[in-house]
Amino acid sequence: MARSAHQQEKLLWLQRIFLQETDEAHPLTMQQLIARLEQQGISAERKSLYLNIETLNQCGMEIIAERRGSQTVYYSAGGDFEAAELRLLADAVASSRFITAKKSGELLKKLEGLTSRHYAAGLRRQVHVPSRIKNMNETIFYLVDELNRAIAKNVSIEFCYYDWVAEGQTLRRVARHEGQRYEVSPWQLLWEDEFYYLIAFDHRSRSIRHYRVDRMGDISPTDRHRQGDEE
Numbered sequence: 001m002a003r004s005a006h007q008q009e010k011l012l013w014l015q016r017i018f019l020q021e022t023d024e025a026h027p028l029t030m031q032q033l034i035a036r037l038e039q040q041g042i043s044a045e046r047k048s049l050y051l052n053i054e055t056l057n058q059c060g061m062e063i064i065a066e067r068r069g070s071q072t073v074y075y076s077a078g079g080d081f082e083a084a085e086l087r088l089l090a091d092a093v094a095s096s097r098f099i100t101a102k103k104s105g106e107l108l109k110k111l112e113g114l115t116s117r118h119y120a121a122g123l124r125r126q127v128h129v130p131s132r133i134k135n136m137n138e139t140i141f142y143l144v145d146e147l148n149r150a151i152a153k154n155v156s157i158e159f160c161y162y163d164w165v166a167e168g169q170t171l172r173r174v175a176r177h178e179g180q181r182y183e184v185s186p187w188q189l190l191w192e193d194e195f196y197y198l199i200a201f202d203h204r205s206r207s208i209r210h211y212r213v214d215r216m217g218d219i220s221p222t223d224r225h226r227q228g229d230e231e
Contacts, residue, residue, distance in 0.1 A: 022075035024064075090111050
């Protein structure tokens with residue numbers, strides 16, 4: 001077999017081909033696999049591909065070889081998710097009210113990368129969400145991550161709290177109490193009615209309060225230990 005600068009990439013390309021192009025309904029023959037690799041500047045022989053497929057199977061992939069008619073075909077049995085599981089996740093992302101249309105599209109694209117391109121096309125459906133908030137704070141994903149880190153580090157946080165004010169078809173955030181910062185000890189994140197809420201001990205009122213995460217902003221952890229354990 002002629003060597004090329006891309007030979008060391010062969011296993012990675014072969015894995016990508018199986019994951020993105022094949023499934024039970026769309027298998028590839030050995031000759032088609034060789035042709036796909038050649039498109040990437042990688043030459044391959046049948047004998048070496050048999051060994052490569054065996055290696056991929058040993059590393060956790062499930063590549064099926066089936067005799068169909070006069071040919072043997074090969075395809076990936078799927079990744080970590082079954083088709084029905086990906087459909088469930090895709091529909092949840094597409095219909096979620098708090099995820100903006102832009103972020104919904106980005107997440108769906110990432111989900112599509114977990115299955116073959118043939119099935120991926122069916123994951124992206126036009127789901128009408130009449131109550132979707134058009135300019136909801138897209139940083140909510142990072143806010144949730146920051147809150148989880150503060151909980152893990154056992155420290156209090158400071159933040160500004162906002163109200164959403166309707167302006168036509170969109171919403172604008174307005175800071176409460178002229179931007180005065182809150183200090184709370186975060187204890188738990190709650191998902192209810194398609195919104196994230198933070199359950200926290202409020203240092204000023206000395207009581208447990210709930211804060212909607214999409215209304216929080218400018219979060220910063222402190223170096224002070226959390227309070228309110230007994231409450």
